[in-house]
Amino acid sequence: MERWIPDEAGEEAALRADLGIASDEELFTDVPKRARMGRIGIGPGREEAEVVAAIDKILDRNRPTYRYATFLGGRISPRYQPAAVDAIVSRSEFYTAYTPYQPEASQGMLRTLFEFQSLWIELSGMDVANASLYDGATAAGEALLLCRRIHEGRRFLVPASLPWEEKSVLANYASGPGLAIEEVPYDARTGGLDLDFVRSAVQQKDVFGLLADVPNGFGHIDEGLVELKGILGGVPLVVSADPLALTVLEPPGNYGADVVVGEGQGFGIAPSYGGPLLGLFGCRKEHVRAAPGRIVGATVDAEGRPAYALTLQTREQHIRRSRATSNICTNESLLALAFVVYASVVGPRGLAELERSLAEKARSLAGVLADVPGLRAPRFDAPYLGEFTIELERGSAREFLDHLERRHILGGHPLADPRPGAKSDGERILVAATDSINDRAIQKYASAAREALGVSGGET
Amino acid sequence: MSFRQARWDEPSIWDLAPPGTAEAPTPIFGIPERLRRKEAVRWPELSELAVIRHYTRLSQMNFGIDTSIYPLGSCTMKYNPKVSEALARRRHAAELHPYQPESTVQGALEILWKLERILAKVTGLSEVSLQAAAGAHGEFSALLMVRAYFRDRGELGKRTEVLLPDTAHGTNPASAMMAGFTTREIPSKDGCVDLAALRAAVSDKTACFMLTNPNTAGLFESEILEITAAVHEKGGLLYYDGANLNAILGVTNPGRMGFDVAHLNLHKTFATPHGGGGPGAGVLGAGETLAPYLPIPRVVKTGRKYRLDYDRPKSIGKIKTAYGNFGLDLRAYAFALAHGEAGLKHIARRSVLNSNYVAAKLGKDLPRPFRSLVKHEFLLSGTPLRAKGVRTLDLAKRLLDEGVHAPTVYFPSLVDEALMIELPETESKRELDEFIAAFERAVRDTPAALHAAPRSLAVGRIDEVRAARDPILSWKDLRARAAKVEAPAPVSSAP
Numbered sequence: 001m002e003r004w005i006p007d008e009a010g011e012e013a014a015l016r017a018d019l020g021i022a023s024d025e026e027l028f029t030d031v032p033k034r035a036r037m038g039r040i041g042i043g044p045g046r047e048e049a050e051v052v053a054a055i056d057k058i059l060d061r062n063r064p065t066y067r068y069a070t071f072l073g074g075r076i077s078p079r080y081q082p083a084a085v086d087a088i089v090s091r092s093e094f095y096t097a098y099t100p101y102q103p104e105a106s107q108g109m110l111r112t113l114f115e116f117q118s119l120w121i122e123l124s125g126m127d128v129a130n131a132s133l134y135d136g137a138t139a140a141g142e143a144l145l146l147c148r149r150i151h152e153g154r155r156f157l158v159p160a161s162l163p164w165e166e167k168s169v170l171a172n173y174a175s176g177p178g179l180a181i182e183e184v185p186y187d188a189r190t191g192g193l194d195l196d197f198v199r200s201a202v203q204q205k206d207v208f209g210l211l212a213d214v215p216n217g218f219g220h221i222d223e224g225l226v227e228l229k230g231i232l233g234g235v236p237l238v239v240s241a242d243p244l245a246l247t248v249l250e251p252p253g254n255y256g257a258d259v260v261v262g263e264g265q266g267f268g269i270a271p272s273y274g275g276p277l278l279g280l281f282g283c284r285k286e287h288v289r290a291a292p293g294r295i296v297g298a299t300v301d302a303e304g305r306p307a308y309a310l311t312l313q314t315r316e317q318h319i320r321r322s323r324a325t326s327n328i329c330t331n332e333s334l335l336a337l338a339f340v341v342y343a344s345v346v347g348p349r350g351l352a353e354l355e356r357s358l359a360e361k362a363r364s365l366a367g368v369l370a371d372v373p374g375l376r377a378p379r380f381d382a383p384y385l386g387e388f389t390i391e392l393e394r395g396s397a398r399e400f401l402d403h404l405e406r407r408h409i410l411g412g413h414p415l416a417d418p419r420p421g422a423k424s425d426g427e428r429i430l431v432a433a434t435d436s437i438n439d440r441a442i443q444k445y446a447s448a449a450r451e452a453l454g455v456s457g458g459e460t
Numbered sequence: 461m462s463f464r465q466a467r468w469d470e471p472s473i474w475d476l477a478p479p480g481t482a483e484a485p486t487p488i489f490g491i492p493e494r495l496r497r498k499e500a501v502r503w504p505e506l507s508e509l510a511v512i513r514h515y516t517r518l519s520q521m522n523f524g525i526d527t528s529i530y531p532l533g534s535c536t537m538k539y540n541p542k543v544s545e546a547l548a549r550r551r552h553a554a555e556l557h558p559y560q561p562e563s564t565v566q567g568a569l570e571i572l573w574k575l576e577r578i579l580a581k582v583t584g585l586s587e588v589s590l591q592a593a594a595g596a597h598g599e600f601s602a603l604l605m606v607r608a609y610f611r612d613r614g615e616l617g618k619r620t621e622v623l624l625p626d627t628a629h630g631t632n633p634a635s636a637m638m639a640g641f642t643t644r645e646i647p648s649k650d651g652c653v654d655l656a657a658l659r660a661a662v663s664d665k666t667a668c669f670m671l672t673n674p675n676t677a678g679l680f681e682s683e684i685l686e687i688t689a690a691v692h693e694k695g696g697l698l699y700y701d702g703a704n705l706n707a708i709l710g711v712t713n714p715g716r717m718g719f720d721v722a723h724l725n726l727h728k729t730f731a732t733p734h735g736g737g738g739p740g741a742g743v744l745g746a747g748e749t750l751a752p753y754l755p756i757p758r759v760v761k762t763g764r765k766y767r768l769d770y771d772r773p774k775s776i777g778k779i780k781t782a783y784g785n786f787g788l789d790l791r792a793y794a795f796a797l798a799h800g801e802a803g804l805k806h807i808a809r810r811s812v813l814n815s816n817y818v819a820a821k822l823g824k825d826l827p828r829p830f831r832s833l834v835k836h837e838f839l840l841s842g843t844p845l846r847a848k849g850v851r852t853l854d855l856a857k858r859l860l861d862e863g864v865h866a867p868t869v870y871f872p873s874l875v876d877e878a879l880m881i882e883l884p885e886t887e888s889k890r891e892l893d894e895f896i897a898a899f900e901r902a903v904r905d906t907p908a909a910l911h912a913a914p915r916s917l918a919v920g921r922i923d924e925v926r927a928a929r930d931p932i933l934s935w936k937d938l939r940a941r942a943a944k945v946e947a948p949a950p951v952s953s954a955p
Contacts, residue, residue: 274782
């Protein structure tokens with residue numbers, strides 16, 4: 001279907017006539033014959049209704065999270081999004097705009113991004129924030145590169161408990177400049193960072209930064225967080241934080257973080273099978289000129305009225321090219337809009353209340369799972385909010401979760417690196433309380449877990 | 461066209477209502493005191509209506525494709541079909557978690573797999589990954605693949621250099637730097653790569669040559685086969701920046717031209733919305749040489765089942781969380797299905813027709829630096845305006861007063877006072893004629909009017925220098941300023 005290519009009364013003929021050409025082929029005489037292609041080899045176009053029918057038929061093969069009692073978390077939350085958020089995000093003045101290179105024509109998006117930056121600053125305790133990066137993992141990658149710009153060294157410390165995907169992304173960001181990622185072991189009981197390891201690593205002088213996450217890869221809150229900066233001294237501390245957790249936890253800026261990154265998807269953005277997501281990034285004022293990404297600043301117009309524009313652009317690729325602080329161009333502005341609308345609709349009290357209710361659900365889930373034989377819940381003895389790790393004493397995490405799925409439960413996700421040959425610390429599953437679960441769902445999880453473990457236990 | 465943008469005297473959201481209580485949130489069981497937030501997040505408590513009104517008013521002070529023709533060169537600001545928006549919001553698409561069991565997301569995997577097959581055909585490359593979040597992210601990932609390839613061949617120590625033309629998008633050299641390469645610019649001749657200069661520069665130090673074709677001057681690099689051969693002869697690889705693919709869809713493709721790896725921007729060619737700066741979606745295409753290095757997981761089909769394959773020992777690993785920007789991939793898939801073979805080819809023909817039509821008209825007002833036959837975009841130089849004390853920037857601002865967005869300005873740098881104009885296939889002749897008329901009114905306006913522009917928008921000409929010299933980047937900064945102003949002058953203590 002070519003309906004979106006206009007055809008108002010034979011206008012293509014008129015355009016050709018005006019150019020004095022007989023056929024469109026004359027527009028492509030600069031493409032050498034030997035480089036030409038024949039057919040693309042895809043099907044014929046379809047009417048809009050046919051496209052919808054075809055795609056709906058495929059989408060029907062999905063079983064979305066709302067059909068289940070859902071305990072999936074990690075950095076991505078299947079959380080309810082108030083309809084007000086999509087109503088704003090659907091305004092096409094926002095979603096059909098480009099990056100605001102012409103600030104006078106784009107005050108709406110610029111002011112929104114200024115509000116977004118301000119909100120991440122309030123949550124994280126940082127001085128400055130950028131207008132977003134791709135996702136939490138790439139924001140951590142950019143934080144690593146920022147640390148290297150502000151501190152000497154070759155080694156960057158990350159928790160061994162960090163999700164394997166994030167370790168892999170970080171390794172890629174580190175690989176260009178030839179930097180090394182080094183894993184800090186965790187305490188076998190609490191899952192928290194081994195602070196003695198950090199202490200001795202820092203003494204070796206070659207460390208240019210450390211990343212800690214809250215909640216950590218096991219879903220827990222590491223009590224050692226507040227001691228890290230004292231150990232690191234001048235070595236930059238990056239904290240990767242969940243924005244909802246930050247509505248009830250101390251802002252990382254208050255315990256010495258130099259950079260705070262995070263995944264913002266849970267604030268008004270549908271999971272959409274993992275993308276698009278929203279990378280949050282903030283840092284201390286003295287490092288702003290080394291920071292990546294777009295930044296919006298307040299200024300005035302010719303008549304002295306308040307106005308907003310992209311600023312400090314000499315850091316960026318379109319000006320600085322190979323000496324830019326990052327290659328990022330397209331970011332996640334529309335999702336930054338969703339983030340700030342979500343936070344404003346729910347409000348600071350509502351957000352803290354939501355996190356408190358998730359924490360209560362998680363606690364009652366942990367309580368009932370603790371009684372299931374063959375399963376350690378929580379696996380680690382450390383504080384937690386809405387999620388924690390369980391460990392199976394028999395059977396595989398994948399089979400366990402498949403069994404739960406047949407009982408209409410999405411019971412969490414395996415923490416193990418799925419690459420063949422990757423080392424595994426055990427059959428661990430990250431379990432999250434989501435806003436849609438209730439006591440019944442929690443009881444159902446426990447009985448399905450018994451079944452899953454009982455069946456495999458009984459057969460062996 | 462008479463135009464006036466909404467001009468709401470709308471405060472920032474924190475000035476609509478005082479922040480809620482500063483009291484700490486109710487403590488959560490088990491969270492130690494030293495990790496608890498001592499004060500509530502400082503943000504206003506507002507009614508839903510107040511929030512809706514605030515952002516609705518802000519939206520009215522923003523140009524989008526749906527309000528205005530948006531001829532930004534190299535950005536391909538085409539119409540974003542509404543059906544794609546509707547489909548991406550289906551609960552069976554939006555409410556999928558990336559860590560669900562594969563058996564429960566067969567539809568999502570099928571869409572990814574099918575879109576990858578379509579894009580492999582469009583690019584002429586053997587394998588495609590949709591993991592990259594945007595074009596620049598694709599560039600960075602592809603260069604990591606190039607690195608991994610040369611490491612496997614034991615040539616990484618030697619092949620340290622990425623070559624690129626002086627017309628390259630800024631992301632190209634920035635990505636090369638991030639991936640650990642040095643960059644070297646190849647000069648252009650008449651707006652295209654100077655083949656002799658390239659031949660002189662390419663050596664056994666060359667890892668790869670990055671090129672967009674058509675290039676940022678809007679010209680098709682007609683010596684493309686000689687260019688790719690020259691780099692291959694020295695053992696280097698060829699990277700295709702697909703930002704400008706719109707013009708050549710179905711005419712030629714990176715594979716035919718001799719490229720080893722490419723990125724495409726679904727938010728350009730496949731009409732997913734730009735979102736005021738993002739999200740985008742990057743496509744990575746690789747020929748047989750580099751395909752084993754694509755990020756994991758790869759979507760594979762076994763019998764009638766789709767699954768994620770992590771067993772790719774040469775893969776560079778992950779480049780972001782989860783698989784990719786599925787919400788945008790779905791929109792792009794709908795766009796590709798609707799167009800089909802003939803439609804995709806029509807896109808190239810029509811965008812090039814539109815661009816040449818407007819170029820011929822505007823070429824009477826301002827000089828065109830290179831040959832007349834262009835592809836999806838063209839360049840003008842604003843240098844003649846200098847005679848009346850006017851710059852390209854003034855012209856861009858004056859265009860905003862016409863209710864049309866300005867073109868890309870001051871890029872590429874090889875053209876003085878450049879304007880880079882792209883008119884995608886979704887603009888009708890009537891819209892093009894209106895744009896031409898608006899441009900002509902703007903270019904012929906008085907210097908005083910050009911300097912005073914814009915006058916019809918929510919704000920007048922913005923002082924960007926001040927924004928950079930004296931950065932105010934948040935509410936926190938604004939509060940600090942206010943506190944400074946309000947603080948009484950220091951009084952020396954009484955003796």
